[in-house]
Every structure is written in structure tokens, then in C-alpha cells.
Amino acid sequence: MKNYTDTGKKDTRSGFGAGLAELGKTNENVVALCADLTGSLKMDEFKANHPERFFQVGIAEANMIGMAAGMTIGGKIPFTGTFANFSTGRVYDQIRQSVAYSGKNVKICASHAGLTLGEDGATHQILEDIGLMKMLPGMTVINTCDFNQTKAATIAIAEHDGPVYLRFGRPKVANFTPEDQKFEIGKAVQLTEGNDVTIVATGHLVWEALLAAEELEAKGISAEVINIHTIKPLDDEAILASVAKTGCLVTAEEHNFLGGLGESVARVLAENKPVPQEFIATKDTFGESGTPAQLMEKYGLNANAIKNAAEKVIKRK
């Protein structure tokens, strides 16, 4: 099994900030809009370097989404920034009509997704956003796993013509993907090779999946870990090729099991090659206050939970 090294803990939102700053230098059509969370979204550098292309809209997310849609008319590539909850649920109809149905080239960039937002509690911990966004026709949905990948994804989506939902988080987590990676939308990244079980993970759960794979290896179980940064369009081929070898699968995400990655994968399996699947996800519940680690433990979203799910699903083959 290939080993991955944590090069030092960093937050994915800083990866977004770094990617946006880079885009500011390389693409003059990129504009940024923020709803009073510039620091939280790490948009300060872009703002400082390109004040004329930075639009502070205040605590008015609906107006932000509509403005972003309007700015595409004139060739701009707007990146909106706020928390995941306010990026999606609060403005669903604005995204649906003014962005998705209108086919506008807006990049909806969402931080503080999921339970790892931590102490602020359930009002801010959205666990339904992947489902909301993936249901919109034409919307690309990406959930990145570390600083390097988030930076690469931020840069890559500017080149993609169409609406994108880019989801990342608040806490500092392992930074383990290559700094010089080329981010390909819709292309899964196989991290380890294995024959006994496939683990398809997204976002913060990718690193946990790698930790789980190490523990499984110690027990003589070889796990194939796939980093599925793009939930839509889903890399069906990569998933099917892997389960053709392993015959079972665990999906892992920081999201409700209703509407999340797991359901998308289950559809692909049901249509092509049904195999046993276990879901690492929240189970139709809201979150609560706590440290990220406490919450991920309580709601069963860590390496240990993935390891147990893998052992269980192998027995179901």
C-alpha cells in the first residue's frame, strides 16, 4: 500500500483563499463576492490585491447569488464566498433560477461545511448541501479533501464553463495530496490499491479513509481508497472498475446519507453491478456543538468507523 504523508495540518478554506489569490493574478475576469465572511473564507488576499474586483455584499446572500449571475453577463467569472449553509439552503431558489436554470458561469464556494465547523452547532453545520446542489441540472459538485486539492480545484473551476458548487471546511486537517497536482473535474483519484474492499471517500473523510486502510492492512485486509472529489459528475467508471475487483464498497462523507455521495454511488452500483455497500455518513440527523473530533467520533465519521464498516461489508459479500 502506498503511504501518504501529512505535510502539516492546514485548513481547506485556506486552500481556497490561495487558489483565489492565484486566479486574481492570472485571470482578470475572475471576480469575488463575499457576504461578510471575508476572513473566514480567506478571501483577504484577493481583496487586498484586487479591490476593484472584490464585491462585499453584506449579510445578503440572495442578492449575492443574483448579482453573481448578473456579472456573468459581461464575461465575468464570479466566485461567491460564504458558509456552506448560507451558500445553498438559504439561497436555493436563487441558485436554481438565476444560476442553474439560467446556465450562468457562477462558482459557489462554500466553507464551514459539515460537522467539523464545530462549536457553532447545528444552525451552521449543513449536512444537506451536497444533496441540494447535486439535484440541480447542470450543477457540478466538488468536495475537496485538503489544502492542496482545494487550491487546485479553485483554480481548475475557473476554466470550467458552467455553475460549480465547491465545498470545503473550517478545521486544519492533514495536507497530503501533491502540491503540483492537476485537478480534473469528474476524475476520481485512486489513492491505494486493494482487493478486498473499495472505500470511496470525499472531503475530510478521505484522510480518515487512508488511516482506516492502514489499520485494515495491519489486519491483512487490502483496501482500495478512492478520493472522489467530484460528486457530480460522478466517475462511474472508476467506481465500477474498483468494485469489479473488490466486490464490496464503503462510501464516506461528512453529509447526510440521504442525498449524499453514498446515494449517488448506490445508484451507479444498482444500475450496473450491485454489490454490498456501507454508508459512513450522518443518518438523517442534525449536528450539535462540540469539537470537530468529538463530533466526528459521536456521529461515526472517522477512521475507526470506516474500518468497522469495511470489515462489516466484506462479511456481506
Add this chain to the structure above:
Amino acid sequence: MPHNTQQLEDFVTQVRRDILRQVHKVNSGHPGGSLGCAEFFVALYQEVMEYSTDFTMDGLNEDLFFLSNGHISPVFYSVLARSGFFPVEELATFRHIDSRLQGHPTTHEGLPGVRIASGSLGQGMSVAIGAAEAKKLNKDSHIVYSLHGDGELQEGQNWEAIMYAAGHKVDNLIATVDLNGQQIDGSTDDVLPMGNVKDKFLAFGWEVLEIEKGNNIVEIIKGLEEAKALTGKGKPVCILLKTVMGNGVDFMMHTHAWHGKAPNDEQLATGLKQNPETLGDY
């Protein structure tokens, strides 16, 4: 362009026929608000706006228009077609399956002249502001126009947008409110009293112009020219356009009853008789 008053009024008469015939054919659609705004659309597209019918989505170096209250699509479609954006014959496909003329306007089917989907209310002001900000970045001195229903102002997003436009000096925007005092369930005062709309815009820091005779095309053109003269001075401009819903078809006037109802055969005949053919039916 420019046209004399008779030519413009003839244009309006034909647009009224188009509105009635579109909604009658499919027995659905929104004639009341469409008729109320016929003169405004003709003034915009025949006299005031600078645009190319060689449609591009980006609309660089031309004026742009956004319809926020998308349900009045029949008047929008008629005026776009008769201004040269697409063949007038296509009006016959309004609300039909496989048509570019959807019930509410959309970019999804590629209809020239439409730059945003609208219908779910309250979103067009934000879109217009975004397009206006893009024009500033592009050093494009043309103007962005938008139209909103008065009942539509009950949607909160408008007030986010209204606050932004004044606070950020979006002074290349002319937003018109169709002040007809009616909405689906009755008069705006009965449904949700709106208070003094003019004072509200003024309090938010906008320039406000009132067009008392919002169905008089000469008055509308005069008002739009005054509004244009107010752009570029640090404030967004609002026009309060006082219209009569259903204008030009006597039994449809001064009531919300025809907000979203089509005329029957007899009513169509009456409406068409009151508005004889001028530019040729599609």
C-alpha cells in the same frame, strides 16, 4: 427609430393583439400585467434603448434589459419579436411544448433577447445590479434597465438589492416598478400594504422619478429620458410607473381578475375589435 407618436401607438396596439392571441391560444398566461406594460416595453425597445438584435449574451457596449416579473412574458415576447430578435411567427408557439417561448422567460431554450430566467419573483434586481457592476468593470458606459412588479417588492431579496445599489453607487441602473396596485389575491393594499413606495426608495438613497401616466407612451419616453439624465451621478435610479392593469381592453382594466387568466373566444373577439391590426398579425 425615432418614430412619431402614431407609429408608436400603432405598435402598442399590435402588441396588445399579440398578448391576447398568445394567451387565448393556450388558454393560459398573464394578460393583465402584460397589457399594462405594453407602452413601457415599446418605449424601451423602439425609442430609448441602444441595442443590437444580433444577440450576444454578454451584451457588451449596448443597453441591457432584465424582466424580473417574468409572468408578463407575453408583452416581452411580442416586443422582442417585433423589434427583430426572432420571427414574429414564433409567437404562435407561446407556452407550447418544444417552444423557446416558455411560460416564463428563460435562457435555457436560447431565445434571443433573454439574458436571465425569471418567474420566481424578486431576483431580477440583483441580476441587473450584477450586470451593471460588470459593465463598470468593462468600462462600458451603457445602461442596465429592469422591470419589477409592485407586488413583487414584497419579496425580501429586493431590499437587499436596493440597499446594495445605493450603498455601492450603482448609478448605471434604471429600475422601473410597475405600480398598478394589483396582485393575484387582490389589491396590493389588501394583500400586504406597501406604504409609500417612493419614500422607501428615497430612504434607501435612490433617485426616484414618477410617471403618473404610465400608459401614455409620450410620457413614458419623457420619463425614461429624464431617468437616463440622472444616471452616472452616484445614485441608482428608480421609476415608479403608474399603470392600469389590462390597459387597452376595457373589460380587463382596473381589476386583478385578469392577472393570470386567458380570454375565451368571445372575449378575445371583443379585445381584438378594440385593438385593430396595425403591423400585421403573426
